[in-house]
Amino acid sequence: MKHLQFKNLNIIYREKEDNPEEVLKNLPVKDVIFPKQTHSNIVCSINDNNLNISCDGIWTDKKNMAIGVKTADCVPVVLSDFKKIAVIHAGWRGIVSGIVENAINLFDNKIEIAYIAPHAKVCCYEVKEDFFKKIGKDYFKYIKKNRNKIYFDMELAIKDKLTVKAKQIIDSGKCTICSENLFSYRKGDIKERMLTIAFLD
Numbered sequence: 001m002k003h004l005q006f007k008n009l010n011i012i013y014r015e016k017e018d019n020p021e022e023v024l025k026n027l028p029v030k031d032v033i034f035p036k037q038t039h040s041n042i043v044c045s046i047n048d049n050n051l052n053i054s055c056d057g058i059w060t061d062k063k064n065m066a067i068g069v070k071t072a073d074c075v076p077v078v079l080s081d082f083k084k085i086a087v088i089h090a091g092w093r094g095i096v097s098g099i100v101e102n103a104i105n106l107f108d109n110k111i112e113i114a115y116i117a118p119h120a121k122v123c124c125y126e127v128k129e130d131f132f133k134k135i136g137k138d139y140f141k142y143i144k145k146n147r148n149k150i151y152f153d154m155e156l157a158i159k160d161k162l163t164v165k166a167k168q169i170i171d172s173g174k175c176t177i178c179s180e181n182l183f184s185y186r187k188g189d190i191k192e193r194m195l196t197i198a199f200l201d
Contacts, residue, residue, distance in 0.1 A: 006113050009080045013117050014195040016181045029199050032066040033058065037089050041099040057088035057103050068197035072185035073120035073176050075154050076196035079103055081112050085198050095154055096135050100161040107165065114166040117196045120186065122153035124177035
């Protein structure tokens with residue numbers, strides 16, 4: 001389990017060796033709220049009475065309320081101005097339909113920290129020819145070709161969106177497909193998921 005801290009912002013993510021029950025049990029907060037993810041562009045607010053929602057991002061301005069997303073190759077992103085946090089699950093569908101922008105627009109002021117947790121990086125995120133028809137021309141610049149294979153750079157697409165408002169963008173530098181210690185759907189981890197969790201103390 002990795003636990004990162006930036007002022008009062010805490011970010012935790014699960015590695016392969018971590019038992020998910022133990023990760024949640026050992027958190028310094030009581031519970032974690034995860035949305036029902038559907039590869040949408042919806043970012044929901046969260047409160048004590050709203051625990052069963054379908055969206056791919058959640059936010060809160062409450063201290064010691066942990067929120068998170070589950071991923072297996074898609075990109076988990078944590079945004080915070082140290083007063084509010086948003087955590088999003090950004091696959092290619094969410095990226096092209098605007099989930100990053102929807103999360104950014106929650107913040108009136110600059111985003112102090114944008115953290116990009118482990119995900120499938122461009123080195124491994126291979127797509128097929130028909131992918132061009134799915135993403136629109138604005139995203140063609142994030143397509144890379146190498147030895148007759150086609151790859152999509154989700155991370156760069158997200159970073160380009162974040163530069164509008166984020167003061168600092170921090171990337172974990174880890175690819176779920178390359179790493180032996182991270183779960184990857186494309187690598188065969190069909191049921192297991194990464195957990196990316198954030199809270200303010």
